[in-house]
Amino acid sequence: xxxxxxxxxxxxxxxxxxxxxxxxxxxxxxxxxxxxxxxxxxxxxxxxxxxxxxxxxxxxxxxxxxxxxxxxxxxxxxxxxxxxxxxxxxxxxxxxxxxxxxxxxxxxxxxxxxxxxxxxxxxxxxxxxxxxxxxxxxxxxxxxxxxxxxxxxxxxxxxxxxxxxxxxxxxxxxxxxxxxxxxxxxxxxxxxxxxxxxxxxxxxxxxxxxxxxxxxxxxxxxxxxxxxxxxxxxxxxxxxxxxxxxxxxxxxxxxxxxxxxxxxxxxxxxxxxxxxxxxxxxxxxxxxxxxxxxxxxxxxxxxxxxxxxxxxxxxxxxxxxxxxxxxxxxxxxxxxxxxxxxxxxxxxxxxxxxxxxxxxxxxxxxxxxxxxxxxxxxxxxxxxxxxxxxxxxxxxxxxxxxxxxxxxxxxxxxxxxxxxxxxxxxxxxxxxxxxxxxxxxxxxxxxxxxxxxxxxxxxxxxxxxxxx
Amino acid sequence: xxxxxxxxxxxxxxxxxxxxxxxxxxxxxxxxxxxxxxxxxxxxxxxxxxxxxxxxxxxxxxxxxxxxxxxxxxxxxxxxxxxxxxxxxxxxxxxxxxxxxxxx
Numbered sequence: 001x002x003x004x005x006x007x008x009x010x011x012x013x014x015x016x017x018x019x020x021x022x023x024x025x026x027x028x029x030x031x032x033x034x035x036x037x038x039x040x041x042x043x044x045x046x047x048x049x050x051x052x053x054x055x056x057x058x059x060x061x062x063x064x065x066x067x068x069x070x071x072x073x074x075x076x077x078x079x080x081x082x083x084x085x086x087x088x089x090x091x092x093x094x095x096x097x098x099x100x101x102x103x104x105x106x107x108x109x110x111x112x113x114x115x116x117x118x119x120x121x122x123x124x125x126x127x128x129x130x131x132x133x134x135x136x137x138x139x140x141x142x143x144x145x146x147x148x149x150x151x152x153x154x155x156x157x158x159x160x161x162x163x164x165x166x167x168x169x170x171x172x173x174x175x176x177x178x179x180x181x182x183x184x185x186x187x188x189x190x191x192x193x194x195x196x197x198x199x200x201x202x203x204x205x206x207x208x209x210x211x212x213x214x215x216x217x218x219x220x221x222x223x224x225x226x227x228x229x230x231x232x233x234x235x236x237x238x239x240x241x242x243x244x245x246x247x248x249x250x251x252x253x254x255x256x257x258x259x260x261x262x263x264x265x266x267x268x269x270x271x272x273x274x275x276x277x278x279x280x281x282x283x284x285x286x287x288x289x290x291x292x293x294x295x296x297x298x299x300x301x302x303x304x305x306x307x308x309x310x311x312x313x314x315x316x317x318x319x320x321x322x323x324x325x326x327x328x329x330x331x332x333x334x335x336x337x338x339x340x341x342x343x344x345x346x347x348x349x350x351x352x353x354x355x356x357x358x359x360x361x362x363x364x365x366x367x368x369x370x371x372x373x374x375x376x377x378x379x380x381x382x383x384x385x386x387x388x389x390x391x392x393x394x395x396x397x398x399x400x401x402x403x404x405x406x407x408x409x410x411x412x413x414x415x416x417x418x419x420x421x422x423x424x425x426x427x428x429x430x431x432x433x434x435x436x437x438x439x440x441x442x443x444x445x446x447x448x449x450x451x452x453x454x455x456x457x458x459x460x461x462x463x464x465x466x467x468x
Numbered sequence: 469x470x471x472x473x474x475x476x477x478x479x480x481x482x483x484x485x486x487x488x489x490x491x492x493x494x495x496x497x498x499x500x501x502x503x504x505x506x507x508x509x510x511x512x513x514x515x516x517x518x519x520x521x522x523x524x525x526x527x528x529x530x531x532x533x534x535x536x537x538x539x540x541x542x543x544x545x546x547x548x549x550x551x552x553x554x555x556x557x558x559x560x561x562x563x564x565x566x567x568x569x570x571x572x
Contacts, residue, residue, distance in 0.1 A: 018515055019492060025511045026500040032563040035511050039556040042517065049521045049528075057529035060538060064527050067542045071520070071549025078550065079557035084565075090558055091510050094517075098551035101519045104544040105526055108537050123475070224513050227551075231519035238525050244482075245489050246518035252493025253512050257505060264502065349502050356506035363565040374502060 003053055010048030011242040017041020018246050022253060045242050056118075084364055085321045087357065092146040092220050095227050099138025102230035106131035107197060109237055114190040122182065127236045129178050129196065135230030136200030137207060141223045144208045145216050158209045167206055174199045207273075215272050217350065217357075218261050222269075225254025264349035267412065297448035299457075302424055303464035306332075309386035311342040313378065315415055316358055317351055319392015319428070323454035326365035329391065332458060333367065335465050344385075345371055346378035346415050348396035378415055385420040392426065392454045398439045423447045426457050507562045514555025520548030 018041050024034025050064065075094070082090045106128045113120040113128075120128070147153040160166050177196050181188040211219055228250025235243025262269050297305075306312055314333070320326065333343045345367065351358040359372060373381060382388070390397055400407035401414045417423050423446050441447055450457055476483065500508055523544035530537040 019496065022493075022496045022508075022512065022515070025508050026497060026504060028501065028504060028566060031504060031507055031566065032560065035507070035514075035556060035559045035563060038511060038515055039552075042515070042552055042556070045518070045521060046524070049524050054525075054528055058532040059528050060530060060532055061528075063538050063542050064524050064545065067523070067527070067545030068520075068549050071546040072553045074546070075550035075552065075554030076557050079554040079561065082558065084562075087506065087510075087558070087562070090554070091513050094551045094554050094558075095513050097547035098513070098516045098519050101523055101544040101548040101551070104540050104547075105519070105522045108526055108540050108544075112537070123479075221509055224509060224516065227519075228512070228516040231516050231522070234519050234522040238522060240521060240525070241485065243518050243521050244485065246515050248486060248489040249493045249496075250512045250516040252490045253497040254509070256494050256497045257500075257509055257512070260500070261505065347502075356503050359503040360506055360562050360565060369566075372503075 003051060007048040007052040010044050011240075014041040014045030014048065014242055015245045017044065018249055022249060049240075084361055085324070087360070088217065088220060089146050089149045091224075092142045092149065092216075095220065095224050096139050096142030096146070098227040099135040099142060099223070099230055102131045102135030102227070102234045103139060103197065103201075105234045105237065106135065107193070110193045111190055114186065114188075114193070122185065124237060125185065126178075126182050127233050129181060129193070131230050131233035131237065132193070132197045133174065133178065133200045134226050134233060136197060137204040138223045138227035138230055140201045140204030141208045141226070142220065144205050145219050145223065148208075149216050158205075163206075163210045167203070167210075170199070170203050170206060174203060211273065218258055218269070218272050221254055221258040221261055225251045225258065228252075228254055261350070264413075294442045294449045295447070297424060297450055299450070299460050299464050302448070302450055303461055303468060305422060305424070306336060306387055306389070306461070307339055307341070307465050307468050309341060311344070311381075311385045312336055312387045312389060313344050313346050313373075313382060313385045313417075313420065315346045315348075315351075315388060315390040315393050315397060315417060316362065317348075317391065317393025317396065319394075319426075319454050321358070321361050321392070323392065323456075325391065325455035325458050326361050326367075328455055328458040328462060330362075330365045330367055331462050332465065333371075335462065343371065344373055344378070344381060346382070346388075346417075347372050347374060348393070348415055349375055349413075351393060351396060375413060375415065379419070382416055382419040386422065388417045388420040388423045390417065390423065390425045390427075391458070394427075394439055397441055399441055399444075400439070404440075417441065418444050418446055421446065424450055426450050426452070426454055428453060503566075507559050507566075510555060510559040510562065514552055514559060517548050517552025517555055520545055520552055523548045 017037050021034045021038025021041060024030040024037060046068070078090065110128050112118045144153070174196065177199065181192050181196060208219055228247045232244050232247025232251060235247055258269065262272060314329065316329065320329065336343050345362060347358050362372060395409055397415050397417045398409060399418065401409045401412045404410060418441065423444065425442060425447060427449060429451065442449060497508070523541055526544060527538060527541035530541060
């Protein structure tokens with residue numbers, strides 16, 4: 001049989017694998033199978049492209065196989081080694097590399113065009129430029145998102161005065177330049193294309209800079225759809241339908257996912273991008289808060305209250321993840337359950353650093369799935385809950401979101417923990433949360449504070465409960 | 469406008485493919501429980517590693533003496549492959565955890 005026919009069938013199988021895999025990925029029972037199917041689709045397509053007959057070039061199989069082997073091994077090791085708490089960073093890095101790959105492809109193909117090695121139609125020039133632009137934003141934007149998640153860069157460190165105007169001007173310059181390079185066709189030269197690329201890379205940074213750390217999940221999701229689109233552009237350069245399908249699928253699903261995440265925070269995408277959080281005005285919270293005093297509770301009291309209550313709701317946040325306290329949390333859960341206490345977990349849609357991140361972390365600690373309540377179920381259940389234990393969460397339980405229009409998180413749906421009879425907040429200090437704003441909940445009459453490292457405090461609670 | 473019409477007529481099939489794939493992407497994802505947002509994002513991210521196909525094409529189409537293209541292409545393949553392999557592996561790790569407690 002004809003090799004070209006076989007490899008084309010391979011691409012078709014790969015495309016079906018992607019669509020089918022994504023479909024299965026969107027339901028909990030079949031998700032793992034879906035991921036496997038998508039990866040098989042990718043493998044089939046890679047084999048197909050290795051054997052597909054080309055009408056030019058020297059094949060250079062040593063380079064191809066070498067690159068695949070190095071990339072495969074490095075990627076696999078990174079994925080195996082990474083801690084589950086650092087997941088968002090990892091996704092961000094992977095995503096950035098995909099974008100960088102599209103930039104390289106666009107640049108090399110443009111170079112071939114400008115030095116006369118291979119002709120390009122006007123459409124192909126435009127597509128190459130868009131691969132440079134979108135891929136460039138995905139690359140540097142993802143890197144900055146990674147730095148921000150690691151907290152290597154402070155939120156406002158690089159923000160210029162009038163930053164959104166700067167961004168708009170930069171974007172206008174890039175677009176105008178793109179149009180110019182396109183119009184001039186071969187006369188534009190590789191130099192201009194290179195400047196276009198550099199400006200795109202700068203725009204990626206400048207685009208993410210004003211966005212607060214708490215909004216990084218949305219940004220990563222958006223950049224994910226960008227890297228999909230850049231892959232699709234690269235596919236168009238080569239007229240490869242498989243790359244087009246894969247890239248567009250990611251572009252579309254990434255966009256929907258981004259919108260879903262924004263909805264979970266009750267904010268528009270535009271609002272997130274302009275940087276609603278993290279701005280200098282974030283400290284505008286009620287000045288009166290300073291006069292109030294948060295009340296502390298002793299470990300012993302907390303243990304007794306928990307052990308003899310009927311129902312306990314645990315509200316986990318990123319602090320729990322950072323302290324690696326999921327397992328101790330589960331231990332307390334078991335102890336309380338053995339005394340007939342009904343223990344549930346309230347999972348805010350943006351708990352952790354990504355939607356669903358907290359579910360992954362708790363699943364890692366063997367917390368049964370039915371115990372995790374989503375926002376609406378949790379708020380309904382909170383009215384009949386005796387004790388709420390907040391572990392390392394802050395902004396998602398901040399009542400300012402309901403009653404203080406001046407607060408940066410005003411309008412975000414939150415967990416109404418104060419509906420419960422008592423609230424215990426486990427916290428390292430009175431420092432404000434990730435969004436950098438004061439939380440009046442800590443001064444609420446039903447709230448008691450328990451200071452200390454989350455894991456440490458929870459372990460002490462375990463021994464206190466055991467000794468009861 | 470003439471240019472646009474010509475473009476549309478010429479690439480009609482491609483435009484169909486584009487439009488239907490976008491609709492498919494929206495449709496497949498639109499009903500997802502929050503629990504799966506992170507694995508789904510990670511899985512979709514792995515799929516965007518398809519760009520590695522372009523890297524392979526680039527290297528295969530290059531002449532064996534064109535070391536700049538070869539070098540950059542190699543770099544591209546490595547990065548695209550990290551994106552794909554790492555993405556799928558890390559998604560599998562996440563989903564494995566959901567599986568474990570299911571057995572109970």
